[in-house]
Amino acid sequence: MPAAKVPADLPVPNLNQNARLVLAKRYLRKGPDGAPIEDEQGLFWRVAHSIASRESAYAGSSWKADKLARTFYDLMTSFKFLPNSPTLMNAGTDLGQLAACFVIPVGDSMDEIFDAVKHAALIHKSGGGTGFSFSRLRPTNSRVGSTGGVASGPVSFMRIFNTATEQVKQGGTRRGANMGILRVDHPDILEFIRCKEREGDLNNFNISVALTEAFMQAVEDDEPYDLVAPHTKEVFGQLKAREVFAILVQKAWESGDPGIIFLDRINRDNPTPAVGEIESTNPCGEQPLLPYEACNLGSLNLALMTRDSRDGVDWDELKRVVHLAVRFLDNVIDASVYPLDRITEMVGANRKIGLGVMGFADLLYQLNIPYDSHEALNLAEKIMDFIQTESKAASKVLAEERSPFPNFPGSVFEGRKQGPFRNATTTTIAPTGTLSILAGCSSGIEPLFALSFARHVMDGEKLVESNPYFETAVKAAQCHSPKLMEEVAAKGSIAHISYIPEEIRRTFVTAMDIEPVWHLKMQAAFQKFTDNAVSKTVNLPNSATQEDIHKIYWLAYELGCKGVTVYRDGCKSAQVLCTGDGSKQEKPDERKESKVRHRPDVCYGFTQKVKTGYGDLYLTVNEVDGKPFEMFATIGKSGRSITAKAEAIGRLVSLALRSGVDVADVVGQLKGIGGENPVFQKKGLLLSLPDAVSWVLENRYLQGRAKAEDFQSLNVPTCPECAEELVFEEGCYVCKACGFTKCG
Structure with missing residues (x-):
């Protein structure tokens, strides 16, 4: 498909360096050699022209396609609204599949x-x-x-x-x-x-x-x-x-x-x-769909919806952008080429769109409102109520111009005497990991993950980047310095920096500063006025307990959420080792060679009986110098397979202990492994033979020390494409440096 010709008087988008890198890597059209064949201006015009051209199919439209194309271009390049990634990638191309x-x-x-x-x-x-x-x-x-x-x-x-x-x-x-x-x-x-x-x-x-x-x-x-x-x-x-x-x-x-x-x-x-x-x-949970349905999404940038008014929100501009965004997303449905006829039929019959938000944390920073406050919850409800109301009003206008969605008869709206509407749904709070990098704002409705961070550039050089609203605030308070920014980059948070004024520390909270319940309350506040669902992660510190997660799950049910995702910091056992400042850790091939100690002729120890789902496990642990040295596991009244597994566990644990592996590391590896026959008892839930072994070792040797999970490094996963740290937000791993996301 030939590219739409860019008008000579079209303004060039104002992009930061990071946005340019992400666009070049992920969005610009490429030639056979992999080199870009369009620039940023060409990309946004390609999308705007393709989506606006669908307007000419509707005689009752209040817009002309050429004028609408310029308006859509301005809307996107102002970064007040961006559609989902497939639309940016594929609109105006031969592929033409625009839904996420x-x-x-x-x-x-x-x-x-x-x-x-x-x-x-x-x-x-x-x-x-x-x-x-x-x-x-x-x-x-x-x-x-x-x-x-x-x-x-x-x-x-x-x-x-x-x-x-x-x-x-x-x-x-x-x-x-x-x-x-x-x-x-x-x-x-x-x-x-x-x-x-x-x-x-x-x-x-x-x-x-x-x-x-x-x-x-x-x-x-x-x-x-x-x-x-x-x-x-x-x-x-x-x-x-x-x-x-x-x-x-x-x-x-x-x-x-x-x-x-x-x-x-x-x-x-x-x-x-x-x-x-x-x-x-869908993969991040925010878009419930019928079989063979698809939905295209887009996000409003709340960070750009401020003005000097009583509550600080530019409601007139927000209304204008919502109405344009709904028209844009409805046109996307017509412009998209779906991979299956069944999908084309279902999408055309319900015409679902999902308009959401990004930059919410940045909006709060500008208004000096802490994320974990009732004032923030009230503002979230007010904003989403407004977006929901105006998106429905915009959909009603489109229904008058173009006709309602075909399945409107028999829908809940007909029964409630609402509408008619052009779209069965209009609102979704979707992940905006890559889009928010392009827009230079915070992701979705998430709090900021870090106020400042060090980005690795060339030849080992580190570039410290900071949230612009935070940087403005500390400069105004006359406490800004390069040393401060480096300290914030190392920690991400300012909660520990006592010489920063209390008002700034209270306002500029980050994800791990916030009690988990506030994450959930914020999700519920947005869900209250959202048709579909809300993509949000409840971030928990590594020290969080299972009881904490139990409370979060139950509260999500009570507060009316449609689902919930939790993430306990450092819980992935195989994450790549690194420290807070990104310093190098010992590589596996740099570790000292382990040597298996010889067994003395006489060892003393203890035998403990543990009830498991396979029968009674008799665990004998022998010690040398007061430390566990070897272990024998025997299980009664079981078949040969279970007996063999018990023996194998004992031999491998013995090998680890005799090689100098700390008992906490052994417990960390075995604890929580599931099996087919978990059993509840006064000791708690034992999932399997390995889990029972870990319980005995933990209670015998780790009492008075930190729990086994505290010995796990607070590991940080890294991006497979650029090696920067990944963050877990909106239900997915995202790289803030290059836009990589595990969720597509």
């Missing part, structure tokens, strides 16, 4: 399963992310009538989807990303909850458990709940709701996976229930 979010159904037959794999590959190739519910698949070991064999279950098939994503990712324009969801009443739910406990498994999936209100009520009442086989609708068995909820919490504490969604609440807000039931979301 898709949900593909997975049926309970081999044909349907592999059709879904193929459809996902096509979507990933075109730059979209996919969500799947695996809840229709029959449980593991169920009979398959056509072959007489047995089913392998949802998790087994998820691995096939994961492998397919890995291959497409290597050649596609963006990294493939998936959401895998399973209902809490599916018989394979425990296997699903644990499916990512081993680092690297299902690495192309985010996973969430779909919780029902019946399940939550059973948790509250401490009652069992039914597991239902989806292929027969028959009760398959029962589990204790509180035990399942506890395992959910534990796994989230260990690694951040799985998240949770509240399925009944999502479907209560389904605008077209007659069309179908919502069963899944």
Whole structure:
């Protein structure tokens, strides 16, 4: 497709250096040699011209396409609004796929399963992310009538989807990303909850458990709940709701996976229930969709919506931008070329769009409002209420010009005598990791992750970058200095710097300064006036407990959130080692060679009996000089396989201890490993034989020392493309340096 000719009088976008780098790497069209064949001005004009050209299809429009193209160009290059990444990448190109979010159904037959794999590959190739519910698949070991064999279950098939994503990712324009969801009443739910406990498994999936209100009520009442086989609708068995909820919490504490969604609440807000039931979301969880639906998203930059008024918000400008953005996103639906006819039909029938925000933390900084305050919550509700109201008004205008969305008859709006509207939904709070880099603002509704940070440039040189509103504030307070900025870059936060005025420290809080409950309250404040859902991470310090996560999950349910993602700092065991200032750590090949100590002729120790799901485990630990030296694990009344596993664990732990490995490191490796038969007892939940071994060692040798998890380095993951630190926000890892994101 030939590029749209750039008008001679078109203003050149004003971009910072980081935005230019991200645009060049990820968005500018490339030639066969990989070199850019357009500049920043050409990119934004290509998008503006392509989207505005759809206006000419509607005789009743109040806009002319050429004038609208200039208006859309100004809107984007002012960075008051940006569409989702596929639109920036593909509008006005031969590919033409402009949507970010898709949900593909997975049926309970081999044909349907592999059709879904193929459809996902096509979507990933075109730059979209996919969500799947695996809840229709029959449980593991169920009979398959056509072959007489047995089913392998949802998790087994998820691995096939994961492998397919890995291959497409290597050649596609963006990294493939998936959401895998399973209902809490599916018989394979425990296997699903644990499916990512081993680092690297299902690495192309985010996973969430779909919780029902019946399940939550059973948790509250401490009652069992039914597991239902989806292929027969028959009760398959029962589990204790509180035990399942506890395992959910534990796994989230260990690694951040799985998240949770509240399925009944999502479907209560389904605008077209007659069309179908919502069963899944997109990869970051903020966009619930019907099977074969897609949604295109865009974000308003609240950092640029200020003025000298009573509350500091420029409501007139916000209204103008909302109405233009809704028109832009509705035109995107017409301009997009979808990878499947079924998707084209579903998108055309419901015409869902998702207008969200970014720069909220920057807005609060400008208004001197702390993120963790009731004033901030009230402002969040007021702003999102306004955006929701005006986006609906804009959609109503479009319905008058163009007709309502085809499924409007029979929708909830018809029953409530609202509308008619052009779009079944208009608002979503989506991740803006890369978009916010282009706009030079904070991500989504997240607090800033760090006020200042050191970015590595060339030849080991470090460039310290700071939030501009923070830098202005400390200069005004006459406490700015290069040394201060370096100190802030090392820590990210100013909470510890006593010579900075209290008002500045109170206003310029960062993600880890904020109590977790305020993260959740902010999510709930925006959710109150959002059609779809809200992408937000509840950040927790490494010292957070499982009880803390339990409270967060329960509060999310009580406050009306549609789902929640938590992330405990440093919880990923395989993250790359680095310090706060990025100094070099010892490489694996630089470690001293370990030597296995010889066993004395006589050792003394103890034997402890532990109840496990496989029977009673008898654990003998012998000591040398008061320290554990070797271990023998014996389990009674078990088959040969379990006996062999117990012996293997004992031998390997003994080898580690005799090689000088600290007992805390052994505990850290074994603790939390899941198994098929977890058991509750007064000692707590023991998940498996390794977990039981870790419990004995921890209670014997680590009492009076910090808990085992405190020995884990607060490791920081790094970007695979530029080696800068990744941050976890909006439900995904994002690189603030180059725009890389694990979620596509």
